Amino acid sequence: MITQPNYVPERLALLPTSALDPFLTExxxxxxQVHGGIDLAKVVEPLPEDDARWWVEPIRSLVEDVMFEFGEDRTRADAWLAPRLxxxxxxxxxxxxxxxxxxxIALAVAPDYVAWRHLSEPTAKRPERRINPERFRGPADRQCFSRLWWAAELFRNGPDYEPVEIACGNQDLIHNVIKLELIDHRPTAQALVRLLKNGQVVVGRGFNGLSAAINAAGATLIYDVLAPDTPRDPVHLRDWIAEAESAPPVERHELPKGPDEDPVPEESVAALTSYFAELFETAPVRGRKTAD
Structure with missing residues (x-):
């Protein structure tokens, strides 16, 4: 397994995909074998130096801790890393x-984490272990780090990251549901987490069927009417970002706190949880026996 590059930058930067591709070697x-890092540093666009958010050390420290903590239990790392990232x-x-x-982040800061988390297991059809290039430069729901950040953003309940832990503990949920536009509706996201937490939807094919049913129903039903959300005040997010310079490192053994936004109205979560549970009862789930 590869280790981190010999040269890891001190600050984050912007790396165009066209400049990244030559470094995705076989x-x-x-x-x-990982790249050395020096040549990569020549093709990036620097970010403002007066912004404390762009220091690499907090990200590098997190990935080292998560690899040490979870060893071979790689899929469990998502639920730990997403809220802290x-x-x-x-x-x-x-x-x-x-x-x-x-x-x-994926190529210059933590390619060793991408390899640790996403190196495929050998199978009879594909005995060669390999990392899908999309884990370095893919869409938001596939790229190694963006998928975790967006999962945390979409499933957090105001400052509370507990729903993120639950959501990211289920690969079917974050793989299938995070791609739906409806997941940006906060009561929808929280209702899905509650269904999972309560054991009302089975993992695997259950979530595949439910996500398809939710998406189809959303074409004719406006979830905002059934389960309205409170308007989000951008001031809370701006204040939270401004506090980055003085914020301590995130807790390893307790969940951190997100932006101090209002949580999703409980009545809206309850209404959608009930509605989705009914949808799931009639959703086509492969392998599920239907009642006579």
Whole structure:
């Protein structure tokens, strides 16, 4: 397994995908050899030096801790890392939508984590272990670090990251549901987490069927009417970002706190949880026996 590059930058930067591609060598994708780092540093666009958020050390420290803590239990790392990555890297959604930032984190800062988390297991059809290039430079729901940040952003309940832990503890939920536009509706996100927490939806094919049913129903039903949300005050997010310079490192044994936004109205979560539970009862789930 590869280790971190010989040269790890002190600050985050923006790495265009066109400049990243030459560094995605066969040796790297097979987790045999990582780039040195110096040449990569020549093709990045620096971020403002007066912004404390761009220091690499908090991110580098997190990935080293998570690899040590979870060893071979790689999938469990998502639930631990997602809220702490989000709380360490305090971004606006506009900033998080810039793929160049995630390119840089994956390739320049923590390619060893990408290899540790996403190196495939050998199978009869594909005996060669390999990292999917999308884990370095893919879309938001596939790239190694952006998928965790966005999962935390979409599933947090105001400052509370507990729903993020639950959501990221289920690979089917974050893999299938995070791609739905409806998940940006906060009561929808919280209702899905509650269904999972209460054991009302089975993992695997259950969530596949439910996510399809929710998406189809959303074409004719406006969830905002059934389960209204409170308006989000951008001041809370701006204040939280401004506090990054003086914020201590995120807790390792307790969940951090997110922006001090109002939580989702409980009545809206309850209404959608009930509605989704009914949808799931009739959703086509492969392998599930239906009643006569």
């Amino acid at each position: 040796e790297l994708l097979k987790a045999e 989000h709380a360490s890297l305090r971004l606006t959604r506009r900033e998080a939508a810039d793929k160049r930032l995630w390119n840089h």
